[in-house]
Amino acid sequence: MMLEIAGLTRRYAGLVAVDGVDLAVAPGSVHAVIGPNGAGKTTLFNLISGVVAPSEGRIVLAGQDITALPAHARARLGMARTFQNIRIFAAMTVLENVLTGLHVRLRAGPLGIVARLPGFRREERAAAARARVALDMVGLGPRAEDRASALSYGDQRRLEIARAIAQDPRLLLLDEPAAGMNPAETEALGALVRRIRDLGTTVLLVEHDMGFVMDLSDRVTVLNFGRRIFEGTPHEVRGEPAVIEAYLGAKVAARLARRA
Amino acid sequence: MPAWLDDLLWTYQNVVYALGINGLLALSMYVVLAVGQLSLGQAAFMGLGAYSSALMTLKLKLPFFAVLPLSCVVPVLFALAIGAPTLRLSGIYLAIATIGLGEVLRAVYLNVGLFGGALGLSGIPNRAETWMIYGLLGLAVLVLFLVGRSGVGRAMEAMREDETAAEVMGVNVRRYKLGALVASAVLAGIAGCLNAHVSSFIGPNEYGFEPAVTILSYVLLGGIGSPVGPVVGAWVLTLLPELLRGLADLRGVVSGLIIVVAVLFLPNGLLPWRMRRRGA
Numbered sequence: 001m002m003l004e005i006a007g008l009t010r011r012y013a014g015l016v017a018v019d020g021v022d023l024a025v026a027p028g029s030v031h032a033v034i035g036p037n038g039a040g041k042t043t044l045f046n047l048i049s050g051v052v053a054p055s056e057g058r059i060v061l062a063g064q065d066i067t068a069l070p071a072h073a074r075a076r077l078g079m080a081r082t083f084q085n086i087r088i089f090a091a092m093t094v095l096e097n098v099l100t101g102l103h104v105r106l107r108a109g110p111l112g113i114v115a116r117l118p119g120f121r122r123e124e125r126a127a128a129a130r131a132r133v134a135l136d137m138v139g140l141g142p143r144a145e146d147r148a149s150a151l152s153y154g155d156q157r158r159l160e161i162a163r164a165i166a167q168d169p170r171l172l173l174l175d176e177p178a179a180g181m182n183p184a185e186t187e188a189l190g191a192l193v194r195r196i197r198d199l200g201t202t203v204l205l206v207e208h209d210m211g212f213v214m215d216l217s218d219r220v221t222v223l224n225f226g227r228r229i230f231e232g233t234p235h236e237v238r239g240e241p242a243v244i245e246a247y248l249g250a251k252v253a254a255r256l257a258r259r260a
Numbered sequence: 261m262p263a264w265l266d267d268l269l270w271t272y273q274n275v276v277y278a279l280g281i282n283g284l285l286a287l288s289m290y291v292v293l294a295v296g297q298l299s300l301g302q303a304a305f306m307g308l309g310a311y312s313s314a315l316m317t318l319k320l321k322l323p324f325f326a327v328l329p330l331s332c333v334v335p336v337l338f339a340l341a342i343g344a345p346t347l348r349l350s351g352i353y354l355a356i357a358t359i360g361l362g363e364v365l366r367a368v369y370l371n372v373g374l375f376g377g378a379l380g381l382s383g384i385p386n387r388a389e390t391w392m393i394y395g396l397l398g399l400a401v402l403v404l405f406l407v408g409r410s411g412v413g414r415a416m417e418a419m420r421e422d423e424t425a426a427e428v429m430g431v432n433v434r435r436y437k438l439g440a441l442v443a444s445a446v447l448a449g450i451a452g453c454l455n456a457h458v459s460s461f462i463g464p465n466e467y468g469f470e471p472a473v474t475i476l477s478y479v480l481l482g483g484i485g486s487p488v489g490p491v492v493g494a495w496v497l498t499l500l501p502e503l504l505r506g507l508a509d510l511r512g513v514v515s516g517l518i519i520v521v522a523v524l525f526l527p528n529g530l531l532p533w534r535m536r537r538r539g540a
Contacts, residue, residue, distance in 0.1 A: 050428075070432075075428060076430050089422065089425070099411070103415055104430035113410045116406065120410070128538065
């Protein structure tokens with residue numbers, strides 16, 4: 001498995017945000033996590049990426065236990081993520097944002113940097129070339145030299161994705177990538193996610209747009225009140241009463257079941 | 261050198277020294293602010309550099325070319341001791357711990373015989389030359405520029421803007437913070453050494469809270485878009501009192517007013533230009 005999570009729990013005072021969640025993400029797949037607001041999806045992502053420490057449980061990335069590793073070490077092991085509330089570096093240019101995503105690939109030491117040794121220059125040029133490839137992939141190539149804060153909302157989301165894929169991650173976490181996008185943009189995003197997967201990156205995503213999720217995902221995990229209530233293919237999830245109940249409430253679910 | 265320039269330099273020798281040394285101090289503050297941290301220990305680091313270097317010169321009779329580089333050893337040790345525990349915590353703790361450091365050190369200078377008590381240390385030979393001060397200032401600006409235009413500079417700016425996002429990109433945020441504090445201690449320590457060796461006297465009250473705030477205001481006025489900003493800020497604030505000398509008693513009022521107006525209307529400093537972050 002690319003990612004294996006066992007009994008992952010995060011308690012806050014008076015609230016269990018994530019409660020004993022198990023999850024296995026197959027390499028080369030697109031795996032979605034869905035659930036109503038407050039189900040613990042973003043906390044789960046924060047636990048996986050190391051932004052938040054778990055109260056209990058284990059996280060294994062490609063066979064290596066990463067539960068105790070800080071976020072920057074997880075990035076080095078090939079994990080990248082985007083954020084639900086966009087977190088680009090606003091004062092930087094678009095290209096500099098993506099170059100920052102390439103941080104883990106830079107090797108030049110202090111001497112190389114200060115003396116501008118050939119190795120450092122080569123590395124910087126290679127990084128810039130790589131960053132431009134990532135920008136072209138999300139369609140932001142022509143905006144490379146603009147200030148990141150000058151981008152539209154949808155473009156800032158795309159920039160976050162470019163910054164993450166520039167890391168060439170094994171596992172890419174996308175936190176609500178389609179939020180605030182119009183149908184055309186969402187469709188383009190779906191095509192982009194497929195391309196990312198085809199290039200060998202496993203994708204784990206949280207999303208509210210059900211059409212997007214059902215279209216794209218190989219497996220879907222459903223969370224409610226911090227617990228995993230179901231996991232299956234998009235087709236199985238669509239017909240599962242427990243899932244309908246979680247979203248629509250028991251009464252509506254019962255009425256729907258009678259009618260079916 | 262023409263006679264008039266020689267005259268001018270001689271008359272304003274102390275201002276010339278102060279411009280260079282305060283530029284170094286501004287850079288020492290800039291390095292920390294550049295990673296999004298607030299430290300008020302620059303004056304304390306400067307004091308450690310000044311006292312330790314003065315003692316090396318007076319008691320150990322070391323030559324100045326050895327004293328100058330060694331002057332950053334003690335400040336760096338203190339930076340590590342104070343940074344390691346406080347940088348795990350969020351923002352304000354470093355500021356408070358460094359204020360504390362300044363006050364504790366002041367009490368130590370006042371009460372330990374070795375440091376001369378309230379009289380301070382006097383009779384320090386004037387061994388720092390103008391060319392040394394400006395050479396080091398130029399070198400510091402150049403190195404900070406080169407580092408700023410590399411992956412390290414990008415990581416630093418990323419941390420300042422969004423620590424969590426930077427960490428997720430693989431930036432070891434804590435190591436960078438500690439590194440910045442150590443670099444800051446080196447710059448302040450050397451500035452302290454230069455200061456001690458141009459003024460022949462140092463006292464315990466030169467390195468407390470007030471000079472720390474003055475150093476901070478250099479950077480706030482100059483801006484942190486590039487290493488040139490803080491130096492410009494230091495020069496303006498060092499020259500202002502000299503230029504306003506004619507105003508006599510109103511000097512403090514006018515110079516304070518100028519700072520307030522500058523901060524209100526130039527939130528990015530006098531030099532808002534932001535350096536680019538690419539090395540090739």
